Amino acid sequence: MKKKLNIAILGAGESGVGTALLAKAKGYTVFVSDKGKIKEKYKNVLINNSIDWEEEAHTAAKILSADVVMKSPGIPDSIPLVKVLKMQNVPVISEIEFAAQFTKATIVGITGSNGKTTTAALTHHILKQELNVGLAGNIGDSFAKQILEHDFENYVLEISSFQLDGIVGFKPEIAVLTNITPDHLDRYEYQFEKYIESKFRIALNQTKDDYLIYDADDEVIVNWLKNNTIESQLVPFSLTKKQENGAYLDKDNIVITIDNDKIIMPSNNLTLEGKHNVKNAMAASTVAHLLKIRKQTIRESLENFQGVEHRLEFVLKINKVQYINDSKATNVNATYYALESMETPTVWIVGGTDKGNQYKELFQFINEKVKAIICLGVDNTKLMENFGGMVDIITETQSMSEAVKMAYKLAESGDSVLLSPACASFDLFESYEDRGRQFKDAVRNL
Structure with missing residues (x-):
């Protein structure tokens, strides 16, 4: 026995x-x-x-x-x-390693420093129009629980580096790498190289029959691929370079070619704003194209997708001031995308648990777009040192309601108030979700 x-x-x-x-x-x-x-x-x-x-x-x-x-x-x-x-x-x-042995489903694994939640949610949104598909990993019910209760024929998994650190034989048929920027370095002995290696574990067990979709504009990814061998078929996407087999932006059109089968879609019909979301749409559409989803279905899905909570989420407009919840921006690169997408003078709420952040890449947007900074954290010393001389008004708060009331006083008609913390949430909040919900509640109570 x-x-x-x-x-x-x-x-x-x-x-x-x-x-x-x-x-x-x-x-x-x-x-x-x-x-x-x-x-x-x-x-x-x-x-x-x-x-x-x-x-x-x-x-x-x-x-x-x-x-x-x-x-x-x-x-x-x-x-x-x-x-x-x-x-x-x-x-x-990790859970994904344990659970995967009990399903024969086709797995789409999505990782990256930023954009993985939106890309996973958008991929699932497209695929579910035509396939039996679950969404798991860092989103919703766990992968293990879904295998037990539903065992879908396909899964879209949002996968963190921490989950990838615990794999042995786990293999997605389609892997997506949205980007790699310094994040969670406190877990990787402050060595960026170790974090990069961790992300590429998503392709560790892939074979020549599998696919790795990746951002060809990301120097970190491109350099790693030059110096390391991947078994899977490489499918790049880019905003700037034409791709023979992959996705690229041609004027205002997204062009995706897989084995000479081409799909062309206007990028200005996307419901999601910002260049980073064009990339997320390219990645999701490429997955759908590989899984033989009809072109019309892909187009329609991109045009009616509503986005994810806590990611550049428009909350309310009060006295002609737009309040935006980007609590999911737990690192500098995510906040970079948020500030880049701002088109009005911005009161920026930032701060939390610093993960070894370098803020220099944000300076150009702070000079151009930010009129006031509200630091929200237990220890705001590093933020004050970095941004103190860059704006006329920089202030500290230690609760979300206080931060939102301060923003309400500082913002004028036509401005935006952006919560995009660039830090983890654990100093004052249970999670980034808790932080985002507290922001929305505080805005609604103004």
Whole structure:
């Protein structure tokens, strides 16, 4: 008789609890351990499914005796328990690695420093018009839970570098790399090269039958591809260079060619604004083209897609001032795109947990577009040092309601108020979603 495998799961959030449910259904003995307090909704799921769990502690003996450990992406490899597991050769994997072995679905994996949420949501929006497809990874219900409850024929997965660090055999048939800019360097020993390697793990197990769609305007990606070998077929997209097999912008038209099959779409019909969203649309449309979605369906989907919450989300216009929620901008490059897209004088709310940020690339837009800066964080020293001499008004706040009231006083008719923090949210908020919702609530309460 086959031995029952033990799985220990570190972290009882969406991915941890989803993995626990799938593992139990597949005959594993499951133990869930969370160093913090488990949210009530997840605790109830574990109790109702008779899954063994603990909170506010890790019982090392139970975890070290596991055959495999699934680690939630928020837990660094540097914690002592994970180091001991690796020393003892206990496999430490991510949810996507564990879950993928239980589905035969076609997988589209999307990663990148910025744009991956919008690209994943847009790709799913196009594909679902004609295919049976789930959207998972960093979005919505976990991949593991969806395999258990639906097992779609196709999946679009938004995948972080932390999730890719925990893969062994995971392989998407189509991988998308939106861009690579310095982010999460605190998790990569402040070495950009290690972060780049992590992102390219999305293509680690791909073969010549698979595809890697990537931004050909991104020097980091292009240089890495020059110096490293990828098995998969390369499909670039670009705003500036014509692509024989890939996507590019020709005047105002997006042109996508795959094996001489061409699709042409006007870029000015996109519902999403900004050059970065033209790229996101190219990536999503290229996936759809590879999966044989009809051209008309792709065009219509691009024209009716509504965008994602907390990403350049127009909240309200009050006294002719537009309030914009870009709370998902947790790094400098994301804020770069937000400031680049601003067309009116801007009161900018910035700040949070700095991840080793370099702010220089924002200076041109601050000089051109920003009339006042509101720093929102526990420690705003670095922001004050970087931006203090660049605008007439720079101020500090420590709550969202205070920041929004300050913005209301500073903004005049025709201005915009932009929350685009360029930092993580964990100093004052539970998550970027919590930060964005607090911003919207504060605006609605003005």
